[in-house]
Amino acid sequence: MTNPHDIDHALKNHIAIILGYIEVLLQECGPDDPRRADFDEIHRAALAAVALLHPDREKV
Amino acid sequence: MxxxxxxxxxxxxxxxxxxxxxxxxxxxxxxxxxxxxxxxxxxxxxxxxxxxxxxxxxxxxxxxxxxxxxxxxxxxxxxxxxxxxxxxxxxxxxxxxxxxxxxxxxxxxxxxxxxxxxxxxxxxxxxxxxxxxxxxAHRLELCGMIGRSAVMQELFGLVRRIAPHARTALVTGETGAGKEGIARAIHELGPRRQRKFVTINCSAIVETLFESELFGHMRGAFTGATDHKAGLFEAADGGTLFLDEIGELPGAVQAKLLRVIENGEVQRVGSMQPKKVDVRIVAATNRQLKTEADAGRFRSDLYYRLNVIELAVPPLRERLQDIPYLTAAFVEEFSVKFHKQIDGVSPAAERTLMEGRWSGNVRELRNVLERACMLAEGRSLTEREIQSSMPSTTAAPPRSTDSLDRRPTPPRSDDLDAIERDHIIRVLAEERGNKRAAAERLGLSRRTLYRRLERHQLVPSRDTLGSVGSPET
Missing domain, CATH: 3.40.50.2300 (Response regulator)
Known part of the structure; x- marks a missing residue:
C-alpha cells in the first residue's frame, strides 16, 4: 500500500475504530468514573488524528 | 418477522x-x-x-x-x-x-x-x-374464500342468506373462478353441514356410465355390473350433491335427474324399486345455461328447476382489488408447504399480478403463485419470479388459421409430455378456458381433453366421492 490516498483511507478506518470504542466507553462511564479523564485524553487524540488526515474534507 | x-x-x-x-x-x-x-x-x-x-x-x-x-x-x-x-x-x-x-x-x-x-x-x-x-381479510372470508371486493361481498351475502333454505342452487362462472368453493359454502352454512358433500364432475364421466354413477345399479344390470352398487345420490343422502359442469350432462340423464329432483326418488339401473333420497343439489356450469336451454341443448324444465337461485361467481378480472389479498393468502399457504419464509410480493411483482389476464381466474393465480413460491429465493417474490411463473399465454401467440392442421407446433424438446402440456395450456388460454372450444381445436373429445388435463395436473384431480378440497378452486 504505497498510494497516499490508500494509506489515508486505511488509517482513517483504524482511527474510526479507536474513536468509536472510546465514545462507547465514554457514554458508559459515569461522570465520577476515575477512568474518565484517561478516556477523554484518548478521545481528544483520536479526533486530532482524524482532523490531521483531512483538515478540510467536505462533510456529507 | x-x-x-x-x-x-x-x-x-x-x-x-x-x-x-x-x-x-x-x-x-x-x-x-x-x-x-x-x-x-x-x-x-x-x-x-x-x-x-x-x-x-x-x-x-x-x-x-x-x-x-x-x-x-x-x-x-x-x-x-x-x-x-x-x-x-x-x-x-x-x-x-x-x-x-x-x-x-x-x-x-x-x-x-x-x-x-x-x-x-x-x-x-x-x-x-x-x-x-x-x-x-379473515372477516371478509366465506368458508376460506377471500372476497373483499363489492361483487364478492354481495355474493357472500347471498350465499349466507340462501344456504339455510335452498334445496337447489345453480352456481355459474368461468373456469377457475371458485364455483366449487361457493357450492361448499352453501353446504357448510346450511343445516346439512354435518352430512356429506359429494362432488361429481359431469364432464369427467363416460356417457354410458352416467346413470349408474348417479343412481347406482343392481347386479347383472349390464355387462360388468358384478355387484349391487349405490349411486352418488344414495351416497349423498341427507347431504349435498355437487354436480359440476352440469351443462355436460347427456340429455337422457337430464330427464332422470329432473325426476329425482321432483320426486325425491332414485331408481338403480336394473331395479324396479324406487328409493327415497333427501339430497340438496348444487349444480355448477361455466356455460350460459339459459342460452343452452333456449337452443335446445339443455332441458329447459331442468334449467328452471335448478335455477331457483343463481349464484354468479365473478371472474377475477372483475374483482382486481381482491388480488393482493388472494396473493397474501396463497403465498402464506405455499410458504408453509415449501418450508420457506416468504412474506409477500415486491411492489413490482404485485403490479405484474394486477395486470395479468387471468383467463383461468383464481385457480390460475393460485398456480402461478405456487410456481413462484417454489422458485423463490428471497423473502419476497420478485417481479421476475412471478413473470417466469406465468404461462406464456399472457401474450397470446397467433392462432393457426389452417383448419386442416390443428396439431401441435413441431416439438423443440424431446419431452413429449411437456410439449403436450404447454400446448394444451396455450390453446385453453386462447379459448379463455372454454374446454369445448379447446378440445375442438386440439382434435380431442371433451372427455379426452379432461383426462389429459388431469394427467398433466392442470385441474385438481378429484374423486367422484368428494372430500374436502382446497377452497377457491
Whole structure:
C-alpha cells in the first residue's frame, strides 16, 4: 500500500475504530468514573488524528 | 418477522464489525457480521435481514453493488452505507438506489442508533399492518374464500342468506373462478353441514356410465355390473350433491335427474324399486345455461328447476382489488408447504399480478403463485419470479388459421409430455378456458381433453366421492 490516498483511507478506518470504542466507553462511564479523564485524553487524540488526515474534507 | 430484528453488517475491516456489534448489541438487534460481501449476499436469501449496514469501499465488491443486490434479493431490507471517504456523488447515488442513509466514518454513534431504531419501527409497523390486514381479510372470508371486493361481498351475502333454505342452487362462472368453493359454502352454512358433500364432475364421466354413477345399479344390470352398487345420490343422502359442469350432462340423464329432483326418488339401473333420497343439489356450469336451454341443448324444465337461485361467481378480472389479498393468502399457504419464509410480493411483482389476464381466474393465480413460491429465493417474490411463473399465454401467440392442421407446433424438446402440456395450456388460454372450444381445436373429445388435463395436473384431480378440497378452486 504505497498510494497516499490508500494509506489515508486505511488509517482513517483504524482511527474510526479507536474513536468509536472510546465514545462507547465514554457514554458508559459515569461522570465520577476515575477512568474518565484517561478516556477523554484518548478521545481528544483520536479526533486530532482524524482532523490531521483531512483538515478540510467536505462533510456529507 | 421474528422476535428480534436482524442487522446485517458488511465491512472488510474486522475491527469495524466488532465496533458496530459493541454499539448495536444493547439495542436488541440480532447481528449477522461479514467481512466478505459475497458471503453476506449468498447467505441473505436463507437468513433475511431487516436492516443492512455496509461499507462503501471494499476490495471485492463495492457497497453500491451490494446495495443493488440487496434491493433485488430482498427489497424490504433497509440499507445504510458507511464510508471513510464521504463524497457527495456516491451519497446521492446511494440514496437514488434506495439507501436509507449514508454515514461517514468515524461513525456518529447516536445517529447510527437513531437510524436503527427508526428502521426497527418501520419493520414492526409493516408487520403489524400485515397482521391487521390479515385479520380484516379473515372477516371478509366465506368458508376460506377471500372476497373483499363489492361483487364478492354481495355474493357472500347471498350465499349466507340462501344456504339455510335452498334445496337447489345453480352456481355459474368461468373456469377457475371458485364455483366449487361457493357450492361448499352453501353446504357448510346450511343445516346439512354435518352430512356429506359429494362432488361429481359431469364432464369427467363416460356417457354410458352416467346413470349408474348417479343412481347406482343392481347386479347383472349390464355387462360388468358384478355387484349391487349405490349411486352418488344414495351416497349423498341427507347431504349435498355437487354436480359440476352440469351443462355436460347427456340429455337422457337430464330427464332422470329432473325426476329425482321432483320426486325425491332414485331408481338403480336394473331395479324396479324406487328409493327415497333427501339430497340438496348444487349444480355448477361455466356455460350460459339459459342460452343452452333456449337452443335446445339443455332441458329447459331442468334449467328452471335448478335455477331457483343463481349464484354468479365473478371472474377475477372483475374483482382486481381482491388480488393482493388472494396473493397474501396463497403465498402464506405455499410458504408453509415449501418450508420457506416468504412474506409477500415486491411492489413490482404485485403490479405484474394486477395486470395479468387471468383467463383461468383464481385457480390460475393460485398456480402461478405456487410456481413462484417454489422458485423463490428471497423473502419476497420478485417481479421476475412471478413473470417466469406465468404461462406464456399472457401474450397470446397467433392462432393457426389452417383448419386442416390443428396439431401441435413441431416439438423443440424431446419431452413429449411437456410439449403436450404447454400446448394444451396455450390453446385453453386462447379459448379463455372454454374446454369445448379447446378440445375442438386440439382434435380431442371433451372427455379426452379432461383426462389429459388431469394427467398433466392442470385441474385438481378429484374423486367422484368428494372430500374436502382446497377452497377457491
Amino acid at each position: 421474528g422476535a428480534r430484528p436482524v442487522l446485517l453488517v458488511i465491512d472488510d475491516e474486522p475491527g469495524m464489525l466488532a465496533l458496530v456489534e459493541r454499539i448495536v448489541r444493547p439495542t436488541g438487534f440480532e447481528l449477522v457480521l461479514h467481512t466478505s460481501a459475497r458471503d453476506a449476499l449468498a447467505g441473505l436469501a436463507a437468513s433475511p435481514a431487516d436492516v443492512a449496514l455496509i461499507d462503501l469501499q471494499m476490495p471485492e465488491l463495492g457497497g453500491l453493488d451490494v446495495l443493488k443486490a440487496i434491493r433485488e434479493i430482498q427489497p424490504q431490507c433497509g440499507v445504510i452505507l458507511m464510508t471513510a471517504h464521504a463524497a457527495v456523488d456516491s451519497a446521492i447515488n446511494a440514496v437514488k438506489l434506495g439507501a436509507l442513509d449514508y454515514l461517514s466514518k468515524p461513525l456518529d454513534i447516536d445517529r447510527l442508533r437513531q437510524l436503527l431504531s427508526q428502521a426497527r419501527e418501520d419493520a414492526e409497523r409493516r408487520a403489524a399492518l400485515l397482521a391487521a390486514e390479515n385479520q380484516t
